[in-house]
Amino acid sequence: MTAGKKGIFYGIGVGPGDPDLITVKAARILDACDVVITPTKKMGKTSIAFEIVKSHISDLSKVLDMNFPMISLSQEREVLAKQWKENADAIELLLNEGKNVAFITLGDPMVFSTYSYVMEFLLKRDIEVVTLSGVPSFCNLAAQLNIPLTQGEESLGIVAMTQPIEEIRAILDAHQNIVVMKISANNVLMAEELEARGLEKSFVLVSNIGMENQQIIRDIDVLKGKIPYLSTLLVKKNYPLQ
Ligand SMILES: C[S@@+](CC[C@H](N)C(=O)[O-])C[C@H]1O[C@@H](n2cnc3c(N)ncnc32)[C@H](O)[C@@H]1O
Known part of the structure; x- marks a missing residue:
């Protein structure tokens, strides 16, 4: 008995919010895949990536929620690794049945994405993995506001x-332009770091980029308040932002 052909595992970046930002290639593959995996932080909670690209998913595809808990990588690496392995095992079973599987992920799959860990497990198992770029949140932030991320040198x-704050401080000091992701983890501290450097007017914060509730914040006092998880900060030392 010969083994059947294995399916291909696709990692698909869906961009930060606007459904039209998915690449033509990703939309084509998403429409044709047998199974679409939607990562959720909590089972039963809707995946943001799914909300963004649901119009691109065929009725014929099976949509499968997969749990990726939001816990600290540094403190609970073992718990996370166990969950990633279990998810990789479940995906491998589908691929062995010859199904093509798409894993959708917010923004770009190679920027702070759980997709990258699952991908690493599967790459070690003789599985064909194809990753399709998406628009990273910070690139779309810059485009929406017509602000260049970098110029010249x-x-x-x-x-x-x-x-760790030491790493964050080093990056704040080393570059002319800084993107701070997952800013809601400690936005008050970042506001204080900006004030300490005289950069309180050199930032822009955008929440829910490309979504109906997108919000743009340039006021340092607002940066100290409660902000959504989907918020990204851009600091530019030599460019008029305000
Ligand atoms: C787990 S990371 C995912 C990054 C994503 N892979 C990317 O390329 O942007 C989550 C962080 O990305 C940023 N982010 C993703 N989508 C966003 C959006 N629509 N609006 C603002 N920030 C967003 C935020 O900083 C958020 O805390």
Whole structure:
């Protein structure tokens, strides 16, 4: 008995919010896949990535929620690794049945995405993995506001507010342009760091980019208040933002 052909595992970046930002290639593959995996932080909670691209998913595809808990990578790596492995095992079973499986992910799959961990598990198992780029949230932030991320000889630092503060400070000091993701993890501290550097007018924060409830914040006092998880901060030291 010969083994059947294995399916292909696709990682699909769906962009930050606007359903029209998905690439033509990703839309074509998404429409044709047998199974679409939607990552959820909590079972029963709607996946944001699914909400963004549901119009591109065929009625014939099976949509499968998969749980990726939102816990700290540094403190609970073992719990997370166990969950990623279980998810990778479930995906492998589908691929062994010859199904093509798409894993949809917010923004770009290679920027702070749980997709990348599942991908690493599957790459070790002789599985064909195809990753399709999506528009990263910070690129769309810049495009929406018509603000260049970098020009000429400038550098761009990208950091998540969940990283140790020493690393965040080093990046704030090293670059002319800085993107701070997961800013809601400690937005008050970031506001204080900006004030300490005289950068309180050199930032823009955008929440829910490309969604109906998109919000643009340039006031340092508002940055100190409660802000949504889907918020990204751009700091530009040499460019008029306000
Ligand atoms: C787990 S990371 C995912 C990043 C994503 N892969 C990307 O390319 O943008 C989540 C963080 O991305 C940023 N983000 C993603 N989508 C966003 C949106 N629609 N509006 C604002 N920020 C967003 C926020 O900083 C959020 O805390």
